[in-house]
Amino acid sequence: MNRKIALITGANKGIGLEMARQLGQENITVLVGARDLAKGKEAVKTLRGEGIDARPIEIDVTKGESIRKAAKDVEREFGRLDILINNAGVLLDDQKRKVSEQPLETWRRTFDTNFFGLIETTQTFLPLLKKSDAGRIVNLSSILGSITLHSDPGSPIYDFKAASYNVSKSAVNAYTVQLAYELKGTNVKVNAAHPGWVKTDLGGEGAQMEVTDGAKTGVALATIGEDGPNGAYIHEGKPLPW
Numbered sequence: 001m002n003r004k005i006a007l008i009t010g011a012n013k014g015i016g017l018e019m020a021r022q023l024g025q026e027n028i029t030v031l032v033g034a035r036d037l038a039k040g041k042e043a044v045k046t047l048r049g050e051g052i053d054a055r056p057i058e059i060d061v062t063k064g065e066s067i068r069k070a071a072k073d074v075e076r077e078f079g080r081l082d083i084l085i086n087n088a089g090v091l092l093d094d095q096k097r098k099v100s101e102q103p104l105e106t107w108r109r110t111f112d113t114n115f116f117g118l119i120e121t122t123q124t125f126l127p128l129l130k131k132s133d134a135g136r137i138v139n140l141s142s143i144l145g146s147i148t149l150h151s152d153p154g155s156p157i158y159d160f161k162a163a164s165y166n167v168s169k170s171a172v173n174a175y176t177v178q179l180a181y182e183l184k185g186t187n188v189k190v191n192a193a194h195p196g197w198v199k200t201d202l203g204g205e206g207a208q209m210e211v212t213d214g215a216k217t218g219v220a221l222a223t224i225g226e227d228g229p230n231g232a233y234i235h236e237g238k239p240l241p242w
């Protein structure tokens with residue numbers, strides 16, 4: 001009964017699945033969020049085979065009804081939530097187009113998942129996180145959300161202008177700071193994580209990091225203690241410039 005309960009959106013593959021694995025290895029019950037329940041069940045089968053207490057949960061972060069149903073299910077089953085990892089994300093920019101030429105449709109679809117989906121999921125689950133002794137929210141951001149680094153011609157990301165994705169992650173960072181203000185002095189903390197450039201479908205084959213390492217920043221922020229940060233933007237334990 002005392003096991004912590006974690007929900008990870010988009011956990012059927014990639015960094016989300018690996019964070020589920022690593023949290024499960026810490027004896028946390030993991031709710032494997034997937035917009036396609038069949039994929040969620042498949043991932044859970046793998047995790048359970050490794051001795052992890054994983055359960056599938058259908059959640060499409062662009063659909064309010066789906067988020068609310070998931071929250072009702074979690075409330076009925078557990079009465080609270082200890083960890084929410086807003087991991088679901090998309091990178092839809094056509095890299096061959098200039099910033100000014102990304103279609104508005106791309107901006108809208110990107111923001112629907114990466115930003116508005118994250119906000120609606122957070123708002124819907126916050127009452128359950130407040131019922132935890134130590135609620136933790138981790139927003140999967142990216143170094144590509146750093147406005148400081150995007151403005152610096154000497155930075156390694158300077159030339160990577162996937163505009164709608166990058167700006168959606170800057171918005172995630174800004175939201176994290178706003179929400180952290182509201183949560184200070186409560187049992188709930190919220191932080192933004194940059195996982196690294198990780199070999200996943202989204203990160204691509206050129207990525208430098210294995211998924212095992214890419215999951216570590218998110219897992220660390222999901223399990224911080226009372227003395228941990230609130231409203232920070234972190235990669236491997238160190239703050240990134242906003």
Ligand SMILES: NC(=O)c1ccc[n+]([C@@H]2O[C@H](COP(=O)([O-])OP(=O)(O)OC[C@H]3O[C@@H](n4cnc5c(N)ncnc54)[C@H](OP(=O)(O)O)[C@@H]3O)[C@@H](O)[C@H]2O)c1
Nearest residue numbers: 010014015060061087088089140142197198200201202203
């Ligand atoms: N990989 C990197 O190098 C990197 C770097 C910085 C930040 N990140 C961030 O890390 C997070 C995870 O990325 P990843 O590399 O693991 O990507 P990934 O392998 O492409 O996985 C993305 C996950 O998000 C899910 N998803 C997409 N839209 C969704 C929606 N509307 N509702 C629910 N789930 C949805 C996908 O589900 P389906 O399987 O159904 O598509 C999938 O499970 C993202 O937020 C990403 O921006 C990644």
